[in-house]
Amino acid sequence: xxxxxxxxxxxxxxxxxxxxxxxxxxxxxxxxxxxxxxxxxxxxxxxxxxxxxxxxxxxxxxxxxxxxxxxxxxxxxxxxxxxxxxxxxxxxxxxxxxxxxxxxxxxxxxxxxxxxxxxxxxxxxxxxx
Numbered sequence: 001x002x003x004x005x006x007x008x009x010x011x012x013x014x015x016x017x018x019x020x021x022x023x024x025x026x027x028x029x030x031x032x033x034x035x036x037x038x039x040x041x042x043x044x045x046x047x048x049x050x051x052x053x054x055x056x057x058x059x060x061x062x063x064x065x066x067x068x069x070x071x072x073x074x075x076x077x078x079x080x081x082x083x084x085x086x087x088x089x090x091x092x093x094x095x096x097x098x099x100x101x102x103x104x105x106x107x108x109x110x111x112x113x114x115x116x117x118x119x120x121x122x123x124x125x126x127x128x129x
Contacts, residue, residue: 016104024101031111035094035118042087042121049128052076076128083124090117 016024056072093114100107 016102021102024107027111028097028101031114032094032098035114038118038122039087039091039094042083042118042125045125045128046080046084046087049076049080049125052080052128079124079127083121083128086117086124087121090114090121093117 052072055077061071090113093110097107097110097114100110
């Protein structure tokens with residue numbers, strides 16, 4: 001079927017304007033430059049603090065002798081789980097930010113979500129030690 005102008009009926013290809021593409025690149029490139037090393041550091045910290053999931057272990061410490069930084073506390077497990085639960089979706093949102101740069105449609109939620117989740121992961125990780 002055709003329209004009045006003898007064009008085929010259906011969807012027309014949509015392209016992204018140059019100004020919009022520049023705006024997307026201007027937001028995504030700095031986020032990626034900062035975000036990926038940040039993610040690597042957070043992954044290292046999650047691996048480093050993974051013993052917090054297991055509990056105090058066979059030799060519980062005395063905070064008066066060892067100091068609070070050396071002792072296992074129950075909230076460490078909670079902060080580790082929160083950090084992991086925010087870090088993984090943050091990594092996915094960061095990748096989707098880069099994937100969606102040249103596609104049409106809504107793009108802006110991905111970098112905002114990536115930044116918010118990575119900040120939440122960082123704040124949770126800072127509470128573990």
